[in-house]
Amino acid sequence: MIPGSFSYHRPATVSDAVKLLADLGDEARPLAGGHSLVPMMKLRLASPEHLVDLGRIEGLKGIRRLSNALEIGAMTTQHDLLGSDEIARSIPILHEAALLIADPQVRYMGTVGGNVANGDPGNDLPALMMTLGASYTLTRSSGSRTVAARDFYQGAYFTALEPGELLTAVTVPIPPSGHGYAYEKLKRKIGDYATAAAAVVLTMKAGVVESCAIGLTNLAETALLADAAARAVIGSKLEAATLKTAAAAAEAIMTPAADARGPVEYRKHVGGIMVTRALARAAARAT
Amino acid sequence: MNDMTPTREQRTAALEGMGCKRKRVEDIRFTQGKGNYVDDVKLPGMLHGDFVRSPHAHARVKAIHSEEALKVPGVLAVITAETLKTVNLAWMPTLAGDVQMVLADGKVLFQNQEVAFVVATDRYAADDGIAKVEVEYEPLPVLVDPFKAMDPDAPVLREDLAGKTTGAHGPRKHHNHIFEWTVGDKDLTDAAFRKADVTIKELISYHRVHPSPLETCQCVCSFDKIRGELTIWGTFQAPHVIRTVVALIAKIPEHKIHVISPDIGGGFGNKVGAYPGYICAAVASIVTGKPVKWVEDRIENLTATSFARDYHMTAELAATKEGKVTGLRVHVLADHGAFDACADPSKWPAGFFNIVTGSYDIPVAHLAVDGIYTNKAPGGVAYRCSFRVTEAAYCIERAMDILAQKLNMDPAELRLKNFVRPEQFPYHSALGWEYDSGDYATAMKKVMETVKYAGLRQEQADKRAAFKRGETREIMGVGVSFFTEIVGAGPSKNCDILGIAMFDSCEIRLHPTGAGIARVGSKSQGQGHETTWAQIIATEIGIPADNIMVEEGNTDTAPYGLGTYGSRSTPVAGAAIAMAARKIKAKAQMIAAYKLEVHEDDLEWDIDGFRVKGLPEKTMSMKDICWAAYNSVPPGMEPGLEAVSYYDPPNMTYPFGAYICVMDIDVDTGVYKVRRFMALDDCGTRINPMIIEGQVHGGLTEAFAIAMGQEIRYDDAGNVVTGSFMDFFMPTAVETPHWETDFTVTPSPHHPIGAKGVGESPNVGGVPAFSNAVNDAFSFLGSTHIQMPHDYWRNWKAAKSLGVFA
């Protein structure tokens, strides 16, 4: 568990950082909180020649209120999400989910940008961002572009990020007031990735589901948006039979791997249960 | 007497002796980051070594190419089996009478086996070197399943044993067979089964786990060429044994070997044996003339240094229809991995597994253990238990529950019916042990009252009815466990390691001002010896515990001891401490008599000194006696006040306890919640109740981990799939249940202070309590036994196989 050698760069601005990434080419990797990258380097599963540490770039930190969205700087830590009144007030599901990421030590270091850019299906924030309809700002020396979270993930550790590009911000639309939400995560212990997890954001009117989005964590090569499951509940009162249909629709798109958390059949089964439980809890919260 | 004279209570309290909840003195440095561990040892010019390890579980090693590695800046040497052969160290003896490769010699037998040792100026360079060593392997068929080990066509693992039909423990039946060990009367046992009203038979497996101390195994070896002396700092639970092993295999005179165990960050059995890292670091130091450090990382620790358990036990009980057990029959298939590297006393290939009759008066029993080789890491150490006792306790405690279920009898009631009764002690068990003391029924009933046992059973009945009506998806289990440990190895008549009897030792030296030092042959790894050893001395000789320094772990200064494992420190070293203190007290009495001008027999002991019988004013404190010992001893007596004692225990001690666990399980997800856990321990005389409670909390937490998720699991190709703390269940404070503890006190009649040892009891008794709770929860759905570990997905699997999703 000893990494190979690498050189270390610590730019002060985004433009310096993207210039470094462009100049150093393929062998350079951005370093955010280091809590996914450094473990991989210690196992020599990743051996970048250059690390470009984003930790000193002030402009990448903090949560900013836009008219109907929150803009979260990439280097905002997962712990910062917990400390933000703005998040707790406007997008409380992010507060609930951040509490379920790893443990306090990891959250002090791990960043929002690193979590969504990493491309590990075990990360919790990608499914949340897909559910919330968030978008990512990707910056390179020649300019910036915006990619929806729903279009960003291509496979395990494969994303829409191009070489030389930095994810600088995550913009999350604020769900309507009175929305219901829940993130249900089954894990073996504090510090574990999900055996299965489901995010639900919905609105209700007179006991009937008006809109709904469902995201799934660690149940496929990438985070998933369970569209068919969401469609199954829209217009319903979340009767037992509807919940069952929704769970089945969600399970139908799950392709988890068997691992020490359990065999495929178990992970899909509890994936369905997480969906049911998240729907029920979200509905109970909606006003 | 004036008002300033302390009362007897104040004098007693000032000693902080036995029974006092004295705060742990070692914690002052541990909590401030001032401990001194092996990795803190940094010597000038020190080199670092690390291993090239096998990715294969079974393969022939065709060639090892180190040329590219030697070109890496900082890399000085690549040591292979060929190098070691030049000093006759390619193989080393194990404590179990087998031999083990130090570095792969022609083939590898388990994943992550040590293949080459790269020595470099720093750890980074060593690992860069490792990446450049090229090993040519030819994969061989892999044997993972222990039940296939003795198939006629099973792959031959140990080619070095070809043609050897006997091993260290008798005949071998098959090329992958190590030993068969049998105990008990087979004919009588068979007869009991023929006559029985009721019998049960079940395969009860205790899966492979790992002690996983927070500090991994490590050492620094420094060879002084001029003096011809080797100094080894290492994470050794038994430093003297390591010194002797090194003397025997490295042919360095024993007085020129200095072994030092500094502070140790947990051992739990993992740090008893000798590992290739120690040998390679020593050879590298001898070759380079520089100190060499070897530090295992977490993955290496979990996958290559000693595992524990891996016992597959087929248990049978015979009983009358009233529930009196009339016979026990057990067969064990013991998976030892690639080499038999168990750390058991020499004559005990399956440790003290013949304690498997447990706490019950079972008239006849028969036990057979078959040890076998597989393509897994070697080991089989006593992970926080006396040798194989936790396996035995698990076996009998599960079997008793299964019998209760068959008899339709409450499991606590079945136990009460079969306990060895107080008047039967000393009790001779059917498999050969002599239990020293116990009062089992009292302990069992006390716990049952505390948890309101009858009420729990009523609640469970109600919940089961509600479950069957479809009103809840939660099931409830009550796990009952009653264990008897066998600790304090051990009497020289039946216990030795490499031929050295398993005594322990203490040397106490008192200084003129009434303070002193005690050096002991045991070695704390977190147990708090510096605190408790001083307490024994304080009570024995009346010097405050704060004035006694306890030193362990340096083989040059400590008397020879067999080390700390198997809960042997209090039963053996603790006794040696009391005996050394008593020698001092005897001399002190002579000095006091001389100074007080009375006959020795006219003196009596009074807390912290002697007083003249009938003349309570005429006293001499131990503090004053210390001073006198250095200037005015009786004519003809040697000055000074010190003593050494080597204690050969007359018997083992037999701590016991009653545990009850209440658990709720959600059948849909398999998620469990421990609602309540009550642990009553009887460890005889209690030296420090706070430390006992801490030991029980720690042991229960490990038991919880083992029963509920911890495992070293191999896939079919022999890859370890649980090789890091992400997958090897290590509970945090969040997962750990709340522990409630209680005690009774039944002193050991043969131990100088009546103490029995407690550090391992909670692991031994805890595992069956958890497993019985899970099994009890599912039993009404028709299951008799569900194998551990009981993690979420396996609970779900059990629920599914019992038809709850139909």
Ligand SMILES: Cc1cc2nc3c(=O)[nH]c(=O)nc-3n(C[C@H](O)[C@H](O)[C@H](O)COP(=O)(O)OP(=O)(O)OC[C@H]3O[C@@H](n4cnc5c(N)ncnc54)[C@H](O)[C@@H]3O)c2cc1C
């Ligand atoms: C024990 C443990 C348990 C964990 N459990 C969980 C869990 O339950 N849930 C969970 O979601 N996560 C978990 N994590 C991961 C943790 O949240 C990480 O912090 C996160 O995945 C990565 O964020 P980071 O800031 O640490 O990024 P880093 O590790 O520094 O980087 C991760 C990857 O993203 C790239 N990267 C980082 N920032 C940017 C950027 N701005 N633009 C482009 N690329 C970038 C890096 O180059 C690297 O490839 C756990 C980690 C540990 C060590």
